[in-house]
Amino acid sequence: MQGFEHLEEELQQMKTDSVFRSLIPLETDQGAKVMINSREMIQLSSNNYLGLTTHPRLKLAAVRATDKYGAGTGSVRTIAGTFTMHEELEQKLAAFKHTEASLVLQSGFTANQAVLSSILSKEDVVISDELNHASIIDGIRLTKAARKIYSHVDMASLESALEASQDYRKRLVVTDGVFSMDGNIAPLPEIVALAEKYDALIMVDDAHASGVLGRNGRGSVDHFNLNDRVHIQVGTLSKAVGVLGGYIACPQTVRDYLIHKARPFLFSTSHPPAVTAACSEAIDVLLDEPERISRLWENTAYFKEELLKLGFDTGKSETPITPVVTGDEKKAHELSDKLADYGVFAQGIAFPTVPKGQARVRTIVTSDHTKPLLDEALAAFEKAGKELELI
Numbered sequence: 001m002q003g004f005e006h007l008e009e010e011l012q013q014m015k016t017d018s019v020f021r022s023l024i025p026l027e028t029d030q031g032a033k034v035m036i037n038s039r040e041m042i043q044l045s046s047n048n049y050l051g052l053t054t055h056p057r058l059k060l061a062a063v064r065a066t067d068k069y070g071a072g073t074g075s076v077r078t079i080a081g082t083f084t085m086h087e088e089l090e091q092k093l094a095a096f097k098h099t100e101a102s103l104v105l106q107s108g109f110t111a112n113q114a115v116l117s118s119i120l121s122k123e124d125v126v127i128s129d130e131l132n133h134a135s136i137i138d139g140i141r142l143t144k145a146a147r148k149i150y151s152h153v154d155m156a157s158l159e160s161a162l163e164a165s166q167d168y169r170k171r172l173v174v175t176d177g178v179f180s181m182d183g184n185i186a187p188l189p190e191i192v193a194l195a196e197k198y199d200a201l202i203m204v205d206d207a208h209a210s211g212v213l214g215r216n217g218r219g220s221v222d223h224f225n226l227n228d229r230v231h232i233q234v235g236t237l238s239k240a241v242g243v244l245g246g247y248i249a250c251p252q253t254v255r256d257y258l259i260h261k262a263r264p265f266l267f268s269t270s271h272p273p274a275v276t277a278a279c280s281e282a283i284d285v286l287l288d289e290p291e292r293i294s295r296l297w298e299n300t301a302y303f304k305e306e307l308l309k310l311g312f313d314t315g316k317s318e319t320p321i322t323p324v325v326t327g328d329e330k331k332a333h334e335l336s337d338k339l340a341d342y343g344v345f346a347q348g349i350a351f352p353t354v355p356k357g358q359a360r361v362r363t364i365v366t367s368d369h370t371k372p373l374l375d376e377a378l379a380a381f382e383k384a385g386k387e388l389e390l391i
């Protein structure tokens, strides 16, 4: 169909620059091994940290909920789409995160948008780490508050932003708990100390820390023992929790306010019973099976150490997100393609997801990877890395 020449041109340029990517459909469930193009591959690109996407208890909860309550909810939460199971899940999440309340949204993305677009006004300011997730950036674009960006995890830069913000009614400091492309942990104790010094509110997006850090995977705030000192914790139900959704763990006042003001909450239909019940079951599994988190960290330590021994640059990663930095964009995609040839699914990530010149293959090991699988993946990295003269 005619009319999209302006897009064609841009897409053509992306092809010339080797950054055009096609979607890669999986033909199996999301496990440590997946089938792609009828080939079995070791999965190193999913956020299924604890293997919960295929956990029998989650699957059974989803089936039972569908059977009893149907496939969909038929309404937004504020009209007729709140089922008792939605509120039960929210109470469970609040207890898990040690907050007064929580509110579930369709995704982590919309959870960030919901908070940032609604709780601040033009007399306020939001102060955000430069490498925060796209959903935080987009949420900030929707607020009427003033915006300041501080250099990545740079406390001097944060302090000068706070210092220059004292005339605003409210200051909100927002950070990822674990940064999604580098796998480093935000220095929350320092951030909290500075925020308290300048009487600022704090919001942490714990998408990659929930299920990974803290007691039973309670997240980065719990990891640093900062419960009660962080005002808002956003989490996702789509990564370690293994299903889909996002939530805002917060004081009751914030929940009440969001229900009335947050547009992604007000104007989008609630989660189907299968999703809600599986998420709820997943929180119970986190409490019942802490060995999954231990395995995740054992695998992480082993894989990272071996990549370093091979001579790869893994950046500043401190968590299961381990980037293999190539710098050059084309090299990142070449590495990813070669790994695919050798049976490893690890996606190349380039601009605009990461800054120019910092392209990488991003890997995430899960609790479900066995040592032989990790060794197989490492052998593929060694072979591909040598062929591309990265090591």
Ligand code: PMP
Binding pocket: 107, 108, 109, 110, 112, 133, 135, 176, 178, 180, 205, 207, 208, 236, 237, 238, 239, 244, 245, 246
């Ligand atoms: N925040 C961060 C830091 C993320 O990495 C992501 C996922 N890419 C999200 C929020 C969005 O979560 P979801 O996939 O549930 O929308």
